[in-house]
Amino acid sequence: xxxxxxxxxxxxxxxxxxxxxxxxxxxxxxxxxxxxxxxxxxxxxxxxxxxxxxxxxxxxxxxxxxxxxxxxxxxxxxxxxxxxxxxxxxxxxxxxxxxxxxxxxxxxxxxxxxxxxxxxxxxxxxxxxxxxxxxxxxxxxxxxxxxxxxxxxxxxxxxxxxxxxxxxxxxxxxxxxxxxxxxxxxxxxxxxxxxxxxxxxxxxx
Amino acid sequence: xxxxxxxxxxxxxxxxxxxxxxxxxxxxxxxxxxxxxxxxxxxxxxxxxxxxxxxxxxxxxxxxxxxxxxxxxxxxxxxxxxxxxxxxxxxxxxxxxxxxxxxxxxxxxxxxxxxxxxxxxxxxxxxxxxxxxxxxxxxxxxxxxxxxxxxxxxxxxxxxxxxxxxxxxxxxxxx
Numbered sequence: 001x002x003x004x005x006x007x008x009x010x011x012x013x014x015x016x017x018x019x020x021x022x023x024x025x026x027x028x029x030x031x032x033x034x035x036x037x038x039x040x041x042x043x044x045x046x047x048x049x050x051x052x053x054x055x056x057x058x059x060x061x062x063x064x065x066x067x068x069x070x071x072x073x074x075x076x077x078x079x080x081x082x083x084x085x086x087x088x089x090x091x092x093x094x095x096x097x098x099x100x101x102x103x104x105x106x107x108x109x110x111x112x113x114x115x116x117x118x119x120x121x122x123x124x125x126x127x128x129x130x131x132x133x134x135x136x137x138x139x140x141x142x143x144x145x146x147x148x149x150x151x152x153x154x155x156x157x158x159x160x161x162x163x164x165x166x167x168x169x170x171x172x173x174x175x176x177x178x179x180x181x182x183x184x185x186x187x188x189x190x191x192x193x194x195x196x197x198x199x200x201x202x203x204x205x
Numbered sequence: 206x207x208x209x210x211x212x213x214x215x216x217x218x219x220x221x222x223x224x225x226x227x228x229x230x231x232x233x234x235x236x237x238x239x240x241x242x243x244x245x246x247x248x249x250x251x252x253x254x255x256x257x258x259x260x261x262x263x264x265x266x267x268x269x270x271x272x273x274x275x276x277x278x279x280x281x282x283x284x285x286x287x288x289x290x291x292x293x294x295x296x297x298x299x300x301x302x303x304x305x306x307x308x309x310x311x312x313x314x315x316x317x318x319x320x321x322x323x324x325x326x327x328x329x330x331x332x333x334x335x336x337x338x339x340x341x342x343x344x345x346x347x348x349x350x351x352x353x354x355x356x357x358x359x360x361x362x363x364x365x366x367x368x369x370x371x372x373x374x375x376x377x378x379x380x
Contacts, residue, residue, distance in 0.1 A: 012369055012378055019328045020369055020376040027332040091327065098326075 019090055026083045029076050036073050040066060209247045212240060221271035223280065237273075237281045242290060242305040251349040253291070254300050255279070304352065311356035314345050316365050319379040328369065330376045 043066045050059035214220040214236050224230045244263050245251070255278060258264055264273040273281075282301060285291040291301045306314075315334065319325060322339065333339070335353055340346045345353070357377050360366035369376045 010367065011380065012367055016328045016369065016378055017371065017374075020330065020374050023328065023330045023333065023376065024374055027330050027337075031332075094326075 013094075015090060015094055019087060022083055022087050022090070026080060026087070029080050029083065033073060033076050033080070036069050036076075040069055040073075043069075209244060212236065215240070215266060216269060218269055218271050221266065221273050221277075223274075223277045234281055234284050238285055238288070238290070241281060241285060242303070245303045246305040249347050251303055251352055252294075252300060253282075253303050255282070256299065302349075302351065308352065308355040309359045311345055311348065311352060312359040312363075312365075314343070315353075315356055316360055316379065318343055318345070319366075325379045328376050328378050334377070 043062055047059045047062045047066070050056075050062065214233075220233065220236070224233055241253075241263065245253070255275070258278065259272065259275065264278055266272070279298070282291055282298075285303075286293070286301075289307065290304050292304070294300045294302060318340065319327075319329070331350065331353055335346065335348045335350070345356075348356070354368070357366055357368055360377075360379075361368055364380065366377050366379045369378060
């Protein structure tokens with residue numbers, strides 16, 4: 001409760017502070033490089049102008065200066081490379097530290113789990129389970145062979161009765177087959193004659 | 206950088222005089238507000254000096270010989286202040302800070318970049334964020350220091366980052 005209104009605990013480590021200082025140094029070097037590069041471009045243009053105007057000596061001095069600045073640029077490149085390598089090594093070491101911390105936590109968790117359930121406990125539980133299975137099997141056997149001879153006879157008698165009822169029912173259901181013979185056909189001509197006669201009679205009336 | 210596209214109103218002389226009709230004036234001020242923000246966004250300008258701006262192309266169209274008055278400029282800037290897009294830097298209201306995006310929006314953009322580049326649990330310098338080689342294509346590249354810090358403070362409130370400041374060193378660690 002005391003920390004309720006207090007400042008939150010910082011998540012920034014001492015290594016982070018070191019990395020920040022290195023990165024700031026890197027930024028300053030980059031800014032310095034940009035400045036030199038801008039100077040080099042400008043001086044190249046000035047040297048061209050001086051040569052065009054015939055001021056060879058001044059152009060020579062300027063090119064010497066330019067050469068020196070190029071060497072400085074090369075040195076800063078090396079320094080920058082060293083700085084960046086150092087930063088990467090620190091950052092990778094931090095990642096490794098987090099991985100190791102994770103493994104440590106995992107191992108501790110696993111140990112606690114093993115403490116909760118020892119080998120002896122598992123063996124005992126398995127034995128108890130086996131005993132339970134055996135006991136259940138015995139009960140099943142008792143139930144399966146639990147009928148007396150009288151019960152068996154009664155069951156068979158009931159079965160015979162049921163079979164008799166079913167047979168009687170089958171006899172009632174036996175009906176004669178449907179005849180398959182074709183009916184005699186009246187010839188078509190006779191039918192036609194009959195129709196015409198009927199029509200004539202209707203017309204006459 | 207492509208040239209800035211002026212809206213059609215910029216070539217319309219009455220646009221440079223605040224209209225007496227309330228409805229018309231409302232639309233006019235809204236159009237000016239959009240123009241001010243669009244202009245600053247395009248040129249990545251984060252500060253506005255009222256005196257200097259009178260002669261800048263923003264409020265002065267030499268082509269049609271029209272210029273917005275100081276009172277009109279203040280009316281527009283006041284509207285932008287109400288919307289939360291500008292803040293006066295002094296009581297005399299001579300200069301203001303322009304925000305075409307809120308600090309929260311800038312913060313989200315920065316955090317999206319940090320997450321995308323795997324920069325969480327990593328320290329960054331403020332220079333690296335606003336002027337680094339890795340952020341050249343990002344919208345927050347070239348962001349003014351005051352706005353960058355304000356954007357990072359919004360991330361700090363969300364516990365997505367922590368601003369580091371000791372001695373002359375200033376940076377941020379993302380989480």
